[in-house]
Amino acid sequence: MIRVTIWNEFRHEQIEPVKSVYPRGIHSAIAGGIAAEDLEIRCATLDEPEHGLTDALLNTTDVLLWWGHRAHSAVSDEVVAKIRTRVLRGMGLIVLHSGHNSKIFSAMLGSSCSLRWRQVGEKERLWVAAPSHPIARGVPQTFALEHEEMYGEPFGIPDDGKIIFMSWFQGGDVFRSGVTFQRGSGRIFYFQPGHETFPTYYDKNVLKVISNAVRWAAPAEGEFAWDCPKCEPAEPIHPR
Amino acid sequence: MIRVTIWNEFRHEQIEPVKSVYPRGIHSAIAGGIAAEDLEIRCATLDEPEHGLTDALLNTTDVLLWWGHRAHSAVSDEVVAKIRTRVLRGMGLIVLHSGHNSKIFSAMLGSSCSLRWRQVGEKERLWVAAPSHPIARGVPQTFALEHEEMYGEPFGIPDDGKIIFMSWFQGGDVFRSGVTFQRGSGRIFYFQPGHETFPTYYDKNVLKVISNAVRWAAPAEGEFAWDCPKCEPAEPIHPR
């Protein structure tokens, strides 16, 4: 059983036009869309105490999903530090859409994570760039989203990003829209689609990608168990 | 002075329609387009003895450009082996367009270097993905080629490719169109534009990219001088 926590800022959804698209919140749409027998899914949102991310919850989370946008700065540094520590020890982290500017994504990667953007609802077309990667399994080689926010290159990520998806936008832009990283024992996946005014998180291909990513990012048995050994010399150090 | 050798298959240009576009060959168009005081440019072509790549020429080449297409298999394995050895010791290698399927590119990277393609003359738009890289210096962040051959993802290259350019195609495809690698002391750059029926190698932005790449790929002073040291133990090995 993989213990999944979906974190959502959950502020856009309080008012229209987002309210109509995600009446119970983006987190609920994703939770419903990826529900499966091997997943135990919990949700947490910004305005709960500790943003809903209590130690009890974090310490039993195998994979954390993150959707945030206009309130990145409202997330407490203390919670970010806890998440980062847990990722380094093995928890998976899936950062969605505008989460590229979140404190936690920046804290994990160090780079600017900046990009170009345009919100006119143009068509996006995604391509699988790493067809044998587990996150691409069962996903068509290309699929389109009729309306999405454009995120364009240059994308300010480190060079160890493994490219799983690349996107084409109607207005002429391109983007590395699905990229994996590893930090410590933790696997990280960034996935670009998901603007709050579009029904992206009901799209079957988007949900398939997220479902795959959850399984890929979950730590294997024993990955949290690493302890640093004593530093007694293993070889003799002669007097000199 | 950087000693540049432009190698071209030079068969397409013998007949129309390519003959009209590149009457003196693709190599001559590139040579003219990148001519500069710090470059000493020579050309070589497939049907010369040793494909024009004599030891005398190769051993005085700092950067080799490679354009080939339909006659990849006509290039001798012996010449490929010589080029590879020299790249590993420091010679720069710039592989253009259909050279993705050349013996030398495959020999340097090991991967399939395969891609999807479509030749209908659609528009290509390139984007700079690594704005501070020397190969992108002075290149506009985006520029278009009205007619190019589509090369599309997935592109079968290793994960250490550093992405300098990414391309958008009118027909809905995307591609990592400018990528660098290092093998041994040698720097390698792949650049996708350059179908033989289009005047791509007269485009000022394309020529600027190639010009930059030549300087970037040239070995620095002394890079060819590496010798493997003796393998006497540096620390005492005690009898046991």
Added chain:
Amino acid sequence: MIRVTIWNEFRHEQIEPVKSVYPRGIHSAIAGGIAAEDLEIRCATLDEPEHGLTDALLNTTDVLLWWGHRAHSAVSDEVVAKIRTRVLRGMGLIVLHSGHNSKIFSAMLGSSCSLRWRQVGEKERLWVAAPSHPIARGVPQTFALEHEEMYGEPFGIPDDGKIIFMSWFQGGDVFRSGVTFQRGSGRIFYFQPGHETFPTYYDKNVLKVISNAVRWAAPAEGEFAWDCPKCEPAEPIHPR
């Protein structure tokens, strides 16, 4: 069931002193040492017809292990080409010790794969550099081999090598002794210990590493099924 083929040059073992260490060949020692219920293990050697690597065997091999040393050049280019094609499509490849100079390792990586070496039987100590990697699972953070051949840096491998093990040698050298790569759909692991005059392939830690690597390198369900789609434009190309 993972179908494993252990390929061995099997010439050193014909005479002393190697014959006494590996009377039935290095391949047999490894096969015995990693035997398990989920592995179907076959062996093949250089002097068999087609080096034992018939199409029937290769096409049913999930993971190929490779030990060669003094007869690298006796391996036919045709067999090497077949192996490379299959690795790119998903077969795992584990290259052992002096296999760093094999045709197949060079064909997969493109780099020189050169290193410094010294054969005086000094002590080697290995360290886990990537503790959460599946290949390191259950392996002590450090373990020693009393007598091994020294392989030392610089090791001529590409930059996308993921370092799993690093080694210390009594004579003062260091080495990236366990490194993974991906080429196409195929996972590759290089593991340095295994000089023919020492009982390295009876060491429980060495066998644990190889056992782990076999499971890691095996292709997942469906990884061989990739077909390139048609290249009809996904988006309309307007007449111009």
Added chain:
Amino acid sequence: MIRVTIWNEFRHEQIEPVKSVYPRGIHSAIAGGIAAEDLEIRCATLDEPEHGLTDALLNTTDVLLWWGHRAHSAVSDEVVAKIRTRVLRGMGLIVLHSGHNSKIFSAMLGSSCSLRWRQVGEKERLWVAAPSHPIARGVPQTFALEHEEMYGEPFGIPDDGKIIFMSWFQGGDVFRSGVTFQRGSGRIFYFQPGHETFPTYYDKNVLKVISNAVRWAAPAEGEFAWDCPKCEPAEPIHPR
């Protein structure tokens, strides 16, 4: 002229035994040791106002060196944020020895940057792993420091670290002791030697490495000039 700022915690040197080794501070030893006509060197220390890192100084710094140890937490988050922003825009950053645990190194890389350590003054031997890299130019392939603090694997850095030096320690450990990264336009180099109780920063090879790294990390002409373009669509978006 490259404008270099050497930042030092400068607390250990107030008392013995460090005071005798570096009576004017580690920063002064390095400044003296790398002095050259093309370098304009300034120093800054923790207990100055703003840690000596005023906007006026930071904004005219091309390469920042960082030595800190026991007072990492005393460095203000605001100064760290300023440094990070400037690195992303092109300033070089060279992190020395115990700086692996500094706020700025962690902020740039995101990973734990943890390691194993032992302070018994054993011998360290460094090896060049990337002989053609500019940071290794003119450095012997191997050189020893008679007494250093042991830093051992596993080293908690991201996979895009390019390994320039690897170290052997008398007590049986190994370490990636010289590693480069790029974040945004900024080049980063970590170099492990430099425990405060040893005269490491008077060693000619160590000084050669640092001198080389300063030139390598300095931003090229124009690297700070990048501006994000407008996001008007480059291609027409048709009504739908």
